[in-house]
Amino acid sequence: MSELLSVSELSVEFTTDRGVAQVLDRISLAIAPGEVVGLVGESGCGKTTLARTVLGVLPAGGRIRGGAIHWEGRDLLRMDARLVNDEIRGRAITFIPQDPWSSLSPLFTVGTQIMDLMKWKSPRRGVTGTRGHWPALVRGYPGARRRADREAVLDVLRAVQIPEPERALRRLPHEFSGGQRQRLMIAMALLPRPDLIIADEPTTALDVTIQAQILRLLRDLVKERGVSVLFTTHDLGTAYELCDRVVVMYAGQEMESAPTDAFFERPAHPYTRRLLDSLPTAGGEIRDIPGEVPSLIGPPPGCRFHPRCDYATAECRARRPDAHAVEGAHRVRCYHPLSAA
Amino acid sequence: MSEPRAAPLLEVVDLARHFPIRNAFGLRTGSIRAVDGVSLAVWPGETLGLVGESGCGKSTLGKTVMGIHGPTAGEIRFGGREIGGLGRRERRTVARHLQYVYQDPGASLDPRWKVRRLLHEPLQIHTALSRAERQEQVEAMLREVGLPDAHLDLYPHELSGGQQRRVGLARTLMVRPSLVILDEPTSGLDVSVQASVLKLFRRLQAAFALTYLFISHDLAVVRAMCQRVAVMYLGKVVELAEAAVLFEDPRHPYTRSLLSAVPVIGGRRVTRDFALEGEPPNPRDIPTGCRFRTRCPLVQDLCAVESPPLRSTGGGLVACHFA
Numbered sequence: 001m002s003e004l005l006s007v008s009e010l011s012v013e014f015t016t017d018r019g020v021a022q023v024l025d026r027i028s029l030a031i032a033p034g035e036v037v038g039l040v041g042e043s044g045c046g047k048t049t050l051a052r053t054v055l056g057v058l059p060a061g062g063r064i065r066g067g068a069i070h071w072e073g074r075d076l077l078r079m080d081a082r083l084v085n086d087e088i089r090g091r092a093i094t095f096i097p098q099d100p101w102s103s104l105s106p107l108f109t110v111g112t113q114i115m116d117l118m119k120w121k122s123p124r125r126g127v128t129g130t131r132g133h134w135p136a137l138v139r140g141y142p143g144a145r146r147r148a149d150r151e152a153v154l155d156v157l158r159a160v161q162i163p164e165p166e167r168a169l170r171r172l173p174h175e176f177s178g179g180q181r182q183r184l185m186i187a188m189a190l191l192p193r194p195d196l197i198i199a200d201e202p203t204t205a206l207d208v209t210i211q212a213q214i215l216r217l218l219r220d221l222v223k224e225r226g227v228s229v230l231f232t233t234h235d236l237g238t239a240y241e242l243c244d245r246v247v248v249m250y251a252g253q254e255m256e257s258a259p260t261d262a263f264f265e266r267p268a269h270p271y272t273r274r275l276l277d278s279l280p281t282a283g284g285e286i287r288d289i290p291g292e293v294p295s296l297i298g299p300p301p302g303c304r305f306h307p308r309c310d311y312a313t314a315e316c317r318a319r320r321p322d323a324h325a326v327e328g329a330h331r332v333r334c335y336h337p338l339s340a341a
Numbered sequence: 342m343s344e345p346r347a348a349p350l351l352e353v354v355d356l357a358r359h360f361p362i363r364n365a366f367g368l369r370t371g372s373i374r375a376v377d378g379v380s381l382a383v384w385p386g387e388t389l390g391l392v393g394e395s396g397c398g399k400s401t402l403g404k405t406v407m408g409i410h411g412p413t414a415g416e417i418r419f420g421g422r423e424i425g426g427l428g429r430r431e432r433r434t435v436a437r438h439l440q441y442v443y444q445d446p447g448a449s450l451d452p453r454w455k456v457r458r459l460l461h462e463p464l465q466i467h468t469a470l471s472r473a474e475r476q477e478q479v480e481a482m483l484r485e486v487g488l489p490d491a492h493l494d495l496y497p498h499e500l501s502g503g504q505q506r507r508v509g510l511a512r513t514l515m516v517r518p519s520l521v522i523l524d525e526p527t528s529g530l531d532v533s534v535q536a537s538v539l540k541l542f543r544r545l546q547a548a549f550a551l552t553y554l555f556i557s558h559d560l561a562v563v564r565a566m567c568q569r570v571a572v573m574y575l576g577k578v579v580e581l582a583e584a585a586v587l588f589e590d591p592r593h594p595y596t597r598s599l600l601s602a603v604p605v606i607g608g609r610r611v612t613r614d615f616a617l618e619g620e621p622p623n624p625r626d627i628p629t630g631c632r633f634r635t636r637c638p639l640v641q642d643l644c645a646v647e648s649p650p651l652r653s654t655g656g657g658l659v660a661c662h663f664a
Contacts, residue, residue: 210394212617
């Protein structure tokens with residue numbers, strides 16, 4: 001396959017006070033080079049857990065129960081952890097967090113923090129391998145590379161439209177507005193020249209006019225550099241803006257994956273249809289989804305949407321449907337997909 | 342405009358609320374003009390939307406009307422009576438008719454009280470009902486907001502975000518208010534939960550003859566819920582019109598930018614043609630003249646000199662020299 005990242009049958013569970021929560025249930029997802037994929041779903045559907053599992057930073061209590069995450073053909077879950085850390089995490093795959101306020105240390109200047117990142121993750125730093133080297137902390141930061149890195153940092157700060165980049169490096173994070181900080185986070189995600197950026201709700205904390213600016217910036221930069229993006233969001237509108245393809249998750253299962261226009265115009269999964277219908281409309285009509293999202297501790301068997309689904313039958317309760325193609329790249333995991341009519 | 346039936350339920354005239362900025366020695370070095378000369382009226386039975394971005398003063402306006410902040414200047418008339426300058430004791434008689442639903446219900450419900458006690462409290466403060474009478478009303482209200490009786494014995498942390506909002510709303514409705522100020526009532530909710538909460542607001546508005554002041558940054562929600570909408574920018578109302586008019590034919594350049602920034606599924610990608618550059622100025626350092634002039638595409642020399650008043654354009658009111 002020509003996929004850059006391919007997640008297959010990935011299951012993750014969390015041990016909680018009340019029992020074991022099955023947060024991801026046999027999730028499969030693939031991203032092609034240069035593709036921007038939106039991962040949408042409501043809170044608790046597992047989109048952030050999936051993003052964190054791919055990055056290898058699952059919070060305490062989380063456990064991978066099965067499945068594989070292939071990066072350019074190699075399984076990240078079975079690779080040498082030091083190699084993943086050195087070559088992939090933070091270099092080939094980088095991250096844009098949701099909250100630009102808590103992602104920078106308030107005590108150090110922006111320049112210190114960005115150069116600290118570059119010391120370890122700069123594209124000009126050779127791959128060091130895992131054996132026969134000085135411990136990481138003892139190795140220095142060669143002056144020539146440092147100067148080249150600094151030039152690259154200034155270039156990227158200009159690209160994300162931070163005014164006066166030289167001065168910006170000497171400032172502390174609190175001197176930047178929320179929109180500016182998110183620009184800094186985008187800059188930091190681009191600096192290692194990654195192949196994939198995982199952006200976890202990068203515009204949720206921003207006002208709409210700032211959101212529009214950031215979305216446009218992100219779209220232009222990733223298209224220009226050919227970077228793939230996995231963009232998680234609960235806001236269907238931002239997914240529509242930015243993504244080539246949209247994957248919808250519900251209660252830890254992926255339900256449907258389709259090119260953006262097909263996803264919004266011809267959804268095939270009953271959950272997708274219901275979700276789109278619950279958006280407020282100009283006419284003022286409001287339709288909700290009856291019932292509540294199930295608990296992930298002892299979730300419904302089979303398709304987890306079946307208790308709220310109008311089309312549920314015995315087989316939906318018995319076994320989770322496999323993915324099958326609706327047309328082209330449009331795939332749905334449902335026994336009773338809606339017709340295009 | 343709304344038909345001039347009777348009188349407005351709430352009328353705000355030239356209302357201002359400034360917050361002092363003090364230096365390390367406690368000396369006043371300036372002020373943040375969070376609300377700066379706002380006039381508007383809310384008619385009985387309507388839902389008036391108040392929209393704008395963070396820091397525009399929409400929550401401060403709601404809190405000043407509610408009496409949480411005292412007004413710096415201007416009048417607040419509720420049911421024809423001036424309530425801006427009332428003392429604590431007199432204020433309490435008004436509070437019963439004027440209620441506020443907080444943005445974050447998780448933080449505004451006492452974590453150590455069960456739902457039962459949370460719902461009894463407003464009646465204990467505002468009525469002389471017996472315990473049994475109160476219990477009857479509490480149970481009825483819980484059913485109205487769509488929660489089962491069993492929830493009376495739960496603590497707030499045991500409820501989902503949507504359920505917490507229902508409890509917050511039930512608590513304010515216990516005293517049968519006529520005006521409810523909803524401050525970002527759907528922020529942080531998923532779209533499907535948001536839809537059921539919005540449906541509930543509508544049903545309760547009809548059942549209890551409520552008037553809503555609906556404060557939100559979510560333009561799609563405001564469009565679906567409100568009859569009239571006021572747009573705020575840096576402490577001032579820049580446009581006020583019926584929702585259908587405002588969303589179809591916005592006049593103020595800021596309203597236009599705001600509407601064009603919202604992604605519309607099935608429409609043009611806003612990232613292709615969104616034009617507003619920059620960020621709102623610091624509210625402690627407001628530009629002279631029109632506050633929007635630093636980002637405005639229509640800006641001319643006059644804008645720096647003279648602050649445009651709200652004027653009628655036929656469809657609604659707009660504060661711009663050139664709209």
